[in-house]
Amino acid sequence: MTTAAHVATRPAAALPSLTRLSLSRTSVELKSFFRRRESVVFTFSLPVVLLIIFGSIFHGTVGHTGVSYRLYFTAGIIASGIMSTTFVNLGISIVLEREDGTLKRLAGTPMPRAAYFAGKALSCLVIAAIEVAIMLGIGIALYGLKLPSTGGRWLTFTWVFLLGVATCTMLGIAVSSVPRSSRSAAAVLNLPYLVLQFISGVYFPFSSLPKGMQEVAALFPLKWLCQGLRAALLPDSLLPAEPAHSWELGKVALVLTAWLVGSLILCLRTFRWQADR
Amino acid sequence: MDTTASVRVRGLRKTYGDTVAVDGVDLDIRHGEVFALLGPNGAGKTTTVEILEGYRRRDGGEVTVLGTDPGEGGREWRSRIGIVLQSNADASELSVREMIGHFAGYYPRPRDPDEVIEAVGLTEKAGARLRQLSGGQRRRVDVALGIVGNPELLFLDEPTTGFDPEARRQFWHLISGLAQGGTTILLTTHYLDEAEALANRVGVIAAGRIRAVDTPAELGGRATAQATVSWLADGGRRSIHTDTPTRTVAELASRLGGEIPELTVTRPSLEDVYLAMIGHDRSGATGGPQGRSPVETGASQ
Numbered sequence: 001m002t003t004a005a006h007v008a009t010r011p012a013a014a015l016p017s018l019t020r021l022s023l024s025r026t027s028v029e030l031k032s033f034f035r036r037r038e039s040v041v042f043t044f045s046l047p048v049v050l051l052i053i054f055g056s057i058f059h060g061t062v063g064h065t066g067v068s069y070r071l072y073f074t075a076g077i078i079a080s081g082i083m084s085t086t087f088v089n090l091g092i093s094i095v096l097e098r099e100d101g102t103l104k105r106l107a108g109t110p111m112p113r114a115a116y117f118a119g120k121a122l123s124c125l126v127i128a129a130i131e132v133a134i135m136l137g138i139g140i141a142l143y144g145l146k147l148p149s150t151g152g153r154w155l156t157f158t159w160v161f162l163l164g165v166a167t168c169t170m171l172g173i174a175v176s177s178v179p180r181s182s183r184s185a186a187a188v189l190n191l192p193y194l195v196l197q198f199i200s201g202v203y204f205p206f207s208s209l210p211k212g213m214q215e216v217a218a219l220f221p222l223k224w225l226c227q228g229l230r231a232a233l234l235p236d237s238l239l240p241a242e243p244a245h246s247w248e249l250g251k252v253a254l255v256l257t258a259w260l261v262g263s264l265i266l267c268l269r270t271f272r273w274q275a276d277r
Numbered sequence: 278m279d280t281t282a283s284v285r286v287r288g289l290r291k292t293y294g295d296t297v298a299v300d301g302v303d304l305d306i307r308h309g310e311v312f313a314l315l316g317p318n319g320a321g322k323t324t325t326v327e328i329l330e331g332y333r334r335r336d337g338g339e340v341t342v343l344g345t346d347p348g349e350g351g352r353e354w355r356s357r358i359g360i361v362l363q364s365n366a367d368a369s370e371l372s373v374r375e376m377i378g379h380f381a382g383y384y385p386r387p388r389d390p391d392e393v394i395e396a397v398g399l400t401e402k403a404g405a406r407l408r409q410l411s412g413g414q415r416r417r418v419d420v421a422l423g424i425v426g427n428p429e430l431l432f433l434d435e436p437t438t439g440f441d442p443e444a445r446r447q448f449w450h451l452i453s454g455l456a457q458g459g460t461t462i463l464l465t466t467h468y469l470d471e472a473e474a475l476a477n478r479v480g481v482i483a484a485g486r487i488r489a490v491d492t493p494a495e496l497g498g499r500a501t502a503q504a505t506v507s508w509l510a511d512g513g514r515r516s517i518h519t520d521t522p523t524r525t526v527a528e529l530a531s532r533l534g535g536e537i538p539e540l541t542v543t544r545p546s547l548e549d550v551y552l553a554m555i556g557h558d559r560s561g562a563t564g565g566p567q568g569r570s571p572v573e574t575g576a577s578q
Contacts, residue, residue: 015353
């Protein structure tokens with residue numbers, strides 16, 4: 001590190017690598033998140049509260065499968081928790097960063113723009129992992145949820161989780177360019193999130209929803225994220241209650257990847273580093 | 278001072294819809310100089326600077342900043358410039374030291390973060406979180422983030438807005454130090470005393486065009502403009518605009534037989550010259566300090 005004042009002809013020095021700056025961004029994002037205590041408390045407690053409320057209202061089993069209904073929505077709320085921390089919270093925080101000039105300042109530095117996105121994605125991954133761990137703990141403690149029993153199921157759990165976080169993160173970044181100000185950000189992001197929760201089989205068994213609703217939900221990622229997590233966490237005896245009587249893991253991967261690629265392209269094309277004047 | 282240009286602009290144009298924001302700006306900023314760009318709000322100042330910084334695309338003209346077209350400047354180019362934007366209001370949870378250290382990591386040859394913190398006078402606040410700082414302290418962080426990369430060219434957009442007089446003096450001292458170290462600085466400001474204190478040259482922009490470029494002392498013919506001799510007589514102030522203030526004062530002294538009550542001799546301030554240029558532009562009429570006739574005027578207060 002040089003302390004000398006600059007001279008007109010300076011020796012070339014290498015720019016810091018993308019990897020190093022991505023990790024540096026991740027660390028800054030995580031510090032910023034964990035130091036905002038209310039946001040930490042509310043982020044992690046929202047799905048927990050939902051889980052406990054639903055668990056105390058609803059009992060019984062899903063259809064004739066013998067699988068507890070509580071297990072069903074535990075998997076669903078884990079999926080919707082992932083979407084809440086990544087899509088909703090991330091999207092709103094980027095709108096704020098655009099409005100207060102943070103993004104404009106970053107864009108004026110030699111920070112590679114990909115490092116910013118990588119920092120968002122990696123910090124979301126860490127936050128989502130903590131959230132999922134908390135909900136798995138509650139599911140196990142209160143509702144008799146079991147961790148994946150085979151290596152294959154762990155593998156499913158891992159890739160569904162990673163792909164789900166990546167997709168919802170990219171979607172959150174892409175959607176952050178839609179609200180015109182931070183005042184409308186929460187409304188803009190919560191609407192699709194709330195609607196998707198109710199039509200994607202988070203709280204109610206997907207097969208019990210009207211056909212038309214199922215068809216709409218199948219176009220969006222949350223339905224597939226829920227289904228992928230059920231495949232990893234719930235017993236195969238639930239299969240008769242699944243719409244295709246199978247986990248359709250190929251389709252889960254396909255739809256989530258399509259949304260991931262689509263929102264990545266949208267981010268690259270439409271991401272705005274400064275607020276409109 | 279190197280004679281080659283850090284910034285070279287020819288025929289710069291930018292329109293927003295039907296509004297012409299920048300209408301053929303030519304500008305040269307030499308290596309190592311402090312250049313102040315003055316102009317009223319809406320004159321095209323910010324648009325011009327943001328094009329030079331690579332934030333906005335131009336609609337026409339040629340622009341070179343440190344030998345590169347800002348529209349195509351990559352990371353290497355960005356690592357050689359520093360930008361202090363008009364305002365940053367982020368409620369960051371990072372401490373001053375963490376934030377400045379983090380930004381230092383973006384650059385290939387950063388300055389020592391602690392040294393930068395000391396230079397902007399925030400050593401005592403180095404451990405404080407950004408959101409806990411006062412407005413003036415936040416502004417110093419903005420400046421620190423602009424200079425931590427050790428830039429060859431520094432853009433300062435209204436850097437001292439909201440500073441108290443003492444903080445402004447300290448800031449001027451900091452900027453003078455950077456300029457002495459060889460940093461080229463493009464400053465925009467509404468404070469003419471700031472331009473006068475810091476700039477080697479000033480440019481006045483109005484209605485999207487550069488109206489004049491000169492040293493603060495010479496701008497608009499200031500140095501050779503008529504002086505105003507003013508004194509107290511019969512309970513009111515009287516003044517004379519003249520090319521020969523020394524003779525006027527001597528004549529007055531002999532007429533009044535000694536001490537002239539409340540005598541002042543002034544030439545137009547930078548602000549007078551600047552306002553005349555802007556006023557000239559708005560009304561379309563000629564005028565300004567050089568257009569006044571050497572008649573005695575009785576002026577009330």
